[in-house]
Amino acid sequence: MELGLLFERAQFYYEAGGYVMPWLVLATLVLWFGLGYRAAVLRRGGNISVRVVLRREIEGRGGKARGIIEQAARDGLAVARSGGAHLRRRLDDALADHFMEIKRYRKLVGAIVAVAPVLGLLGTVTGMMETFRSLDDAALYTRNGGIAAGISQALFTTQLGLAVAIPGLVIKGFLDRKQRVIEMELAQIKDILSSRELAVSADGGEQ
Numbered sequence: 001m002e003l004g005l006l007f008e009r010a011q012f013y014y015e016a017g018g019y020v021m022p023w024l025v026l027a028t029l030v031l032w033f034g035l036g037y038r039a040a041v042l043r044r045g046g047n048i049s050v051r052v053v054l055r056r057e058i059e060g061r062g063g064k065a066r067g068i069i070e071q072a073a074r075d076g077l078a079v080a081r082s083g084g085a086h087l088r089r090r091l092d093d094a095l096a097d098h099f100m101e102i103k104r105y106r107k108l109v110g111a112i113v114a115v116a117p118v119l120g121l122l123g124t125v126t127g128m129m130e131t132f133r134s135l136d137d138a139a140l141y142t143r144n145g146g147i148a149a150g151i152s153q154a155l156f157t158t159q160l161g162l163a164v165a166i167p168g169l170v171i172k173g174f175l176d177r178k179q180r181v182i183e184m185e186l187a188q189i190k191d192i193l194s195s196r197e198l199a200v201s202a203d204g205g206e207q
Helices: 002-016 018-041 050-058 068-082 087-103 106-137 146-194
Strands: none
Touching (some): 018 087, 018 146, 050 146, 068 146
């Protein structure tokens, strides 16, 4: 019963929002997909330092990689153990995918957060135009048009636009800060390995 009532209310909001509402719903779905993907990718894998992560991997105590830092440390160590010249360049190539992965959907999320309030404003303008048109036509009490429908459209689209943008902006800011921290830690992995601060032998032992 409650589920049916919830569905009816959602349908009412959807229909009352006018032609802008489908785009806002689509923007909402894409936004939360992008945020969910970034949250999953930006799992660091514990709160230990990069040096501790590398030392555990060197000693064979790393276990299954639980996040991007542990996986990057494992990939970087594999490159360092392979030997050869131009280690820093090879580390850059090996960790490039990790840098790209943590940036994926960042611009898309930012674009939706910026566009959602504008779509809501467009719905507001459309709803107010319908209201003024109803005044001209003296259609004051029609169910599918008139002043009530115009004001409803204006309010619903504005409300949904802000409801999409505000949580998206807060979560985006949190994930962006987490991305910057991970970028610095990925760079630290390359610095440590390329400077031979933790020298690694070919058989996996620390020299």
